[in-house]
Amino acid sequence: MASLTPPTHRLFDARGRRLDYAGRTLVMGILNVTPDSFSDGGRSARLDDAVANAERMVAEGADIIDVGGESTRPGHTPVPAEEEMARVLPVLDALAHLPVPISIDTQKAKVAEAALAHGAAIVNDIWGLMGDPDMARVTAAHEVGLVAMHNRSSVDGSVDIVADMLAFFDQTLERAARAGIRPERISLDPGIGFGKTFEQNLKALASLSEIGRLGFPILLGTSRKSLIGKVIDAAPAERLPGTIASNVIGIMAGCAIIRVHDVAAHVQAARVTEAILRAA
Numbered sequence: 001m002a003s004l005t006p007p008t009h010r011l012f013d014a015r016g017r018r019l020d021y022a023g024r025t026l027v028m029g030i031l032n033v034t035p036d037s038f039s040d041g042g043r044s045a046r047l048d049d050a051v052a053n054a055e056r057m058v059a060e061g062a063d064i065i066d067v068g069g070e071s072t073r074p075g076h077t078p079v080p081a082e083e084e085m086a087r088v089l090p091v092l093d094a095l096a097h098l099p100v101p102i103s104i105d106t107q108k109a110k111v112a113e114a115a116l117a118h119g120a121a122i123v124n125d126i127w128g129l130m131g132d133p134d135m136a137r138v139t140a141a142h143e144v145g146l147v148a149m150h151n152r153s154s155v156d157g158s159v160d161i162v163a164d165m166l167a168f169f170d171q172t173l174e175r176a177a178r179a180g181i182r183p184e185r186i187s188l189d190p191g192i193g194f195g196k197t198f199e200q201n202l203k204a205l206a207s208l209s210e211i212g213r214l215g216f217p218i219l220l221g222t223s224r225k226s227l228i229g230k231v232i233d234a235a236p237a238e239r240l241p242g243t244i245a246s247n248v249i250g251i252m253a254g255c256a257i258i259r260v261h262d263v264a265a266h267v268q269a270a271r272v273t274e275a276i277l278r279a280a
Contacts, residue, residue: 004177006215007184012256014101014145015121019063021217021256023278025270028064028103028259029057030223033087034071050091058098061267064122065098066259067091067115068105072126081110092118103147109134116142126194127151128172136179145185147219148172152195161200162207165190169214187257189219193227201227205246208253217256222246224261244269252277
């Protein structure tokens with residue numbers, strides 16, 4: 001079992017910026033600087049557009065901006081580390097003036113380390129320290145935040161997905177402990193849409209409270225994903241209502257962070273959901 005003791009307070013440490021999620025859901029705005037994003041078709045691939053979109057999301061209430069230079073959608077074409085860095089590093093430099101921490105969405109330790117040198121404060125790893133063997137060391141050495149996502153290399157509908165997530169996160173936390181990553185710098189992501197069937201994605205969403213019992217803040221990322229498109233036939237850009245519904249469920253289950261494309265709508269939904277929960 002993991003030897004890492006869960007944090008006793010409700011603060012997520014992003015390289016010294018202590019983000020308070022006690023009674024207030026943090027909103028992470030998605031900034032894909034890729035030409036092949038499933039959801040926005042490269043709307044932020046140009047530097048000027050990326051900066052403008054990041055500034056808009058901060059003005060709308062984003063607490064974190066998550067920068068990604070490689071699409072990880074099903075069937076994506078892998079991007080070499082050098083190309084990924086060429087996409088994200090100029091953007092990170094250009095976002096240095098923002099008043100919120102920047103997250104780097106990458107599965108490569110080499111890219112993460114370069115991004116951290118250019119000001120990123122959080123590593124968002126879609127393999128939860130179980131992919132690149134150097135990711136835990138890089139994260140620990142720079143004393144930054146970590147979002148560790150559950151993933152599977154193949155889809156198997158016979159798997160008990162909740163048990164699989166718990167076992168995966170136990171290994172993640174063991175690796176984090178061995179590397180010296182402090183517990184207040186760790187958030188866990190159930191990985192909706194990654195290595196799961198439609199039914200397993202629904203089960204994962206319905207079982208968020210079980211992941212929450214590990215004691216670490218949960219980040220939920222459902223924005224515009226195919227899960228929503230399978231419930232109701234809608235293109236990615238038309239999935240905002242379904243995304244809000246899934247994130248409200250997440251907030252009610254105790255999620256600390258929601259990762260979204262549509263910041264303003266989710267800030268409003270989060271504040272209303274929190275007000276109702278406080279009145280219960």
